[in-house]
Amino acid sequence: MSYFKIFTLSFCFSLLFIALFIGFAFDSRSTLDQTYEYFASQQYDEARRHLLHGDHPISLADFYLYEGYITREKLGAEKSQPYFLEALQHPANKRSNTAFELSLNLALNAFLQKDPETLHQALDQCLLYTNADHPWFLFFKGNYFYLLKDYPQALTHWQASQSRPWLSKWMEASFQHHLPEDKVRLNCLYAQIELGQLEEARQALKEMLFTSPAATKHDANLLLALSYRKEAETLLPPARPFAFQKAADYLQLLPEENVYYIQEKSSLAHSFKEQLLQEIEGSTFINLPLYLQTLERMQASTQLEEISKRFAQRFTEMTLTGNIEEASHFIQGIADHLHEGNFNQLLASQLTASMQEAIIKGRLHYWKEGWILSQKLLSSDSSCLPTLINALTSKILGLLEDDSEIFKEIYSYLGLWQALEKRAFQRYTLARQLLQKAECLWSLKNEPQKAIDLIKLATSLPFEEELKEFQQDIERAVIKIYRQAVLQDNIHQFAFIQQAVQQFNFNSLPVLEAAEIANQIADAQYLYKKKQFTLAADKALGVLKVTPCNQAARRIAALAAYQEGKYFEVVEHAKHLNSLDFSILEPLAISMLITGEKESASFLRFLSDHQPLSDDNKLRLGLGYLLVSQPEPSISWLTQIQRAKNDGFHDEVLLGFYIAAFQKQDWPQVINLYSQLTPSRQQIPAVQGMIIQSYLAQDQREQAEELFATFLKHSSFDFLEERGSTAYNILKKHLYSFNAYDFAARYFLYVKKDLAQALSYFREVKNPLPDLLLERAQLAYTLKNYPESIKDLHEALQNAQGSPREKALLLLGQIYFEIGLYPDSVSCFKELFALNCRQDLSVHRLYGQALTLLGRPDLASMHFRQFEIDHLALSSLPQNFDIDLKENKSLNKRQQLLEHQLQLYPQSISLQLLSAKELVFCFNYSADSCDDRSEKLLLAHEILKKINEKHSYLPEAWYLQGQVLTHLKLNRSAKQAFSKAIDLNPYYVEAYKQLAIINKTEKDFGSALYHLRQVLQIAPHDEEAWRWLACIEEEQNHFSDAIQAWSKALKLHPLHPLYLLKLAHLSFNLHATEWSEKA
Known part of the structure; x- marks a missing residue:
């Protein structure tokens, strides 16, 4: 094949390949565009199906990028995050545009989720693909600062990111959806509002109301409301209502389902509530209608209920602390400015609940005055009166169940109940x-x-x-x-x-008829014949209470008393008898003889001439004289019976001789006669006690110890039933009144010198007399058992008079002083010196020390005149319980320890003061609710009020009461309490300081300066006082005096930066170079 043919064939194949590639690429791009069209039209399921099943020649990075876009729109930012992160893991994402776009999407997700840390990481990722001055980087950097609430930085970065190019149409569609320009602009305006650029932000927001869609208009109204709320917070209280009102007006334009509306409504309602309460506590009521109407229009039921509750609580604080004038002004101010609305019913309900709670807790001081004042607000509430009446009724009936409290508290409750019902x-x-x-x-x-x-x-x-x-x-x-x-x-x-x-x-009334009286006398006579003398006497005495002149009842009462050996009662009854027969004459003569009545011997001799005395009556005389501790005549009559050789009375006569010998202190005779007594009589505790004392008197210690061991082990303290004459049974009753526990205690105390054992036996004595209580208390004090000693002394003081009372007060005052309860110690010594001012010098010294440590050197001086001592230089003795409380930082532990101390010393004034002090401490440092904090203060005031009513000489009690009233913002009463503390103790530095604080709050700078100067006269090294003085002088434009005060403070605290700055500033203003150069 020729070269030309080969070239032509190759060229044709190339054209075919290019045509096929272009056709395929065009088809793929068309499919991706179709996927985007579905995405842009919010058909996310179709978009995802085309993305997954379409033939897309895209990289994995692009695939996951588009998958992330679709997932974010359908499922949210959090669900899309894994796709964007996966896209960054593939090599294709190294291309700068795609990688940068992925990083920006990560930044957007972090911003949408309000996660500044993840956003910062995304920004670091962006810097791998772009520069720090890229608009998108600056934009998200601004968002990062926005999340951190660093609004100046946010605005700076946003202003530098005005032109932000889109990296893809997918990015444009997604970002425009989540961050439209209106929302970005709103974020900028929000930042301006937070920075105080209010007018500029409002102008822009009002323009948006005419150009933006409905949703944006809602956000604009929300920000306008926020701007006015922010403005109100920067204004002085009198200028705030207008701004608050404007905020509420804009807020009302938002739909209630708007989530930001709910948040801002809650925030604005809270601001309204706080502002209203602040104004009311300052006795300013002029804006009350505006605030209440706005809150009711906003349907802020929670805030309205809280306001009504605080109003009622404030009124209760005023009335229960006796500040009736302030309470009247408070109620009148509310009544004058209250409009018709739901709040009236809320306030009435809260006032009723508050007064009901006061009834339940027994806080009736000034309750009636409070009720009268509250009528201005409660007159329209028909449910109030029955509610309070029912509460009083329940309280009265509840008190009736506690018998001990009936006549102690019920009168006050009934008085209130009658006033209401x-x-x-x-x-x-x-x-x-x-x-x-x-x-x-x-x-x-x-x-x-x-x-x-x-x-x-x-x-x-x-x-x-x-x-x-x-x-x-x-x-x-x-x-x-x-x-x-x-x-x-x-x-x-x-x-x-x-x-x-x-x-x-x-x-x-058909009661107490003569027939019933006759029946009772007949019953008494019958019981007497049956020798039930006690029951017969009860019957006769009952009749005598009703008819004191009834002779039959009087005669039975006299004879029954004679048979029971109550010889003084026999003589007394006989004085009321009109006639005496022989049946009453002989008992009367014997009773008169035993009781030592004049001419009793001649009277008995006269009776004996007519009828000689029987051996039974002679025995009665012999044993009867022993009852009045007259052994000589007793021996005389007992000897007559012995000479008569009446064997029936032998054992009883022998016992009589034994007791008479003991009364004569004829110890050998007692020891001799004891061995002749029958075993049953030897086991009588009183008889054993006599022989033990006789052995000791004869220095026969071993015999005494041996018998005492038997006494403790086998001695029966119960009454032994045995037959005998009437005279003997009478004597036996007196013998069994002997207290074996008391005897054993004294044996351990004086013979064995075992104080602990002695105290344990003393504790077993039931119904002890004041003398025994005093002795037991002294023993417990010796053993350092202070709680038990104090308990016995308080019990003794209930009945002790004269010298025993003085001894008890002296010991109690000494114990209180030793354990650091100085107010209680002073209270005891005060009563002691009122009873008898002639006390030993040591008592004067102790009383003077207690007064000094209490803060009353003026009263202490008179007790120190006998001593060369500077009573003002006395150091305070340690108070163990106070130290323990300071070491225990936990409020619960402190409370537990205090409760334990109050159990040990329940009547302690000092611990009551400390209890009030702890309540004030809890108010200052606990995070309790307003109700709990108010309750603590009211409880503290109740404790202190009782102390000051009974012990008005305690400066600390008045000072604490002043603190409570200060916390309750009742300054007039607080100043009176602090002034009373200063009157009692002119050196009370803290009281002067508290007065100065109140004076400064009330803008009474002259009085504040006076009180601070008083502090500095007493304590010239008080840095805090110099600082306060300098601040007030500076505020009054007394710059020269302020420089002197700051310089004094600086000497006490050299190089203190605040003092140096103040001195430098004032020196520059006065052109004084000395301190400015030093500063």
Whole structure:
């Protein structure tokens, strides 16, 4: 074949190949364009099907790029991320345009997901394919700073990225969908708003309202609302309402389903609430209608409820702390500016709930005044009054279940209840309930006097129309109680029934008839004959309470008392008898002789002339004298019986001689007679105690120890039943009143010197007398058992008088001083010196030290006059519990420790003060809700109020009360409390400082400067006071004085940067070079 033919054939084949390639490529491109058309028309499923099944001559990088675009539009940015990352893994993605486009898509995904870290990584990826000044790189760099809220940097980068070329039509379609120009512009305007460029941003936003689609208009209105809210936050409080109102107006133009509307609405409503509460706490009410109307229009129910709750809480704080004037101004201000709306009902409901809670918690101080004031807001709420009445009724009935509290608190609750409840039927119903409770007290709990008092209280409740019917109810109740007393043969109730009859003016009550009195006397006579003397005496005494002149009852009472050895009662009863027969004369003569009545011997001699005394009566005299500790006449009468050789009385006479020998302190005779006693009488604890003391008196320690061991091990402390004469049984009762535990305690204390064992036996003594309580307290104090000692001393002080009371107060004051409870110590010494100002010098010194450590050197000085001592230089003694609280940083641990200390010292003033201080501390440092914080302050005020009412001489209590009132923003009362603390302690630096703070808050700079200068006179090295003084002087334009104050502060804290800057600034202003050069 010729060369020409070969060339021609080759050329034809080449043309055929090119034609085939072009045809194939055109067909492939047409298929990819069709895939894009589906993508652009948002038919993502068709686009993906064409991409997967079409014949595309594209690289894997391009394939995954398009797959990523489709997936992002259909499933979101997060689902598309793997495709873009996969595309970067293939070699084809090294082409700069495709690789750069992939990196920008990664950046877009990160921005859409608000992930600045991933966005930063994507930007680093972009720098592999482009420069840092590329518009798309600058754009996403701006977005990165936008996510970080670095708005200046964001705006700078956005402004430098105005012209951004599209790298493909796929990129254009996707980016325009997710970042349209309007949204980019809105982001820029949001950044301007955050930077305070409000006017410029508003102008642009208002232009967008005329040119943009509806969705963009909503966003523009949202940003306009945001701009006005931001402006309001920069203005002074009086100028804020207009801006807030404009924000609310723009916000109302948004549809409620807009998610950003919900967020901004919540934020704006919160700002409204905070601004309103701030103004109200400053007693400014003029903007109240504007704020409330706007919030109601915004349907901000949560914020409206919180505002109403805080209003009610604020009113409660004012009333419960006694700031009635402020409360009146507060309520009047609200009432004058409150408009008709839902808020009225909310506020009424919250006020009612707050007053109801005060009732439940027993906070009745100034409650009635608060109720009267609240009528200005509650008059339209018909549900309020029944709610409060029901709360008071429940509280009253609840108190009736706790008998100990009935007459302590119920009066105040009933007073409030009567002031509120004007419905006759309800008043009558509660009176009936009180009557039923009185019946239970009388019949079931045997407390007739309390029952009568409660009935008397109930009669004050019904109105006059129902009072007559209630009187009949009372009469029926008393008749029922009387009949029950008759059935139960309870004669003691008759006196109280008669008291009720007289007190409630019953006209014809068929009780206490003569027949019933006769029945009771007959029962008493029968019981006496049956030798049931105690029951007979009860019957007779019951009749005497009702009819004191009844001679039959008086005679039975005298004879029963004689049989029981109550000789003084026999003599007393005989004085009321009109006639005496021989059956009463002999008992009377013997009783008079034993009790030491004048002419008793001649009276007995006269009776003996008519009828000689029997051995039984002689024994009664012999043993009776022992009861009044007269051993000589006892031995005389016992000797007569012994001479008569009456074997029936031998053992009883021997016991009488034994006791008489002990009373005469004839120790050998006691030891001798003990061995002659019968075993049963030797086991009587009192008899064993006598022989042990006799052995000790004779220095026979071993015998005493041996017998004492038997005493502890085998001694029965129960009454031994045995037969004997009446006189002996009377003596035996007195012997068994001997307290074996007390004897054992004293044996350990004085003989064995074992203080711990002695205290343990002293604890076993039931119903101890004040002297024993004082002795036990002294022993516990010696053993450093302070809680038990304090408990016994408080119990002793309930009944102790005279010298025992002085001893108890002295010991209690000393204990409190030693453990650091100085207010309690001062309280004890104060009462001690009121009882007897003539105390030892050591007591004066101790009292003076306690007063000084309490902050009352003025009172301490008089007690230090006898000592050469500078009482102002005394250092504070350690308070163990206070140190423990400081070491425990946890609020829960501090609270637990304080509760433990209060259990040990429940009546401690110091711990009550510390409890109030802890509540203030919790208010300052806890993250509790507003309700909890307010509750803590009210509880602290309640504690401090009680302390100051009873112990008004404690400066710390007044200072703490001032702190509580300051936190409650009740400055007038707070200043009074701080001033009281300063009156009590003129050196109270912290009180002066608190007054200065309040003065500065109230713009009373003159008073603030005065109080700070007082601080600096007392404590010239107080850096804080110099700093405050300098600030106020500077604020008042007293620059020379300010320079002096700053220079004083600088001397105390050299090279402090703030002080140097202040001095430099002031020196430049005054052209004074000294401090400016140094600065």
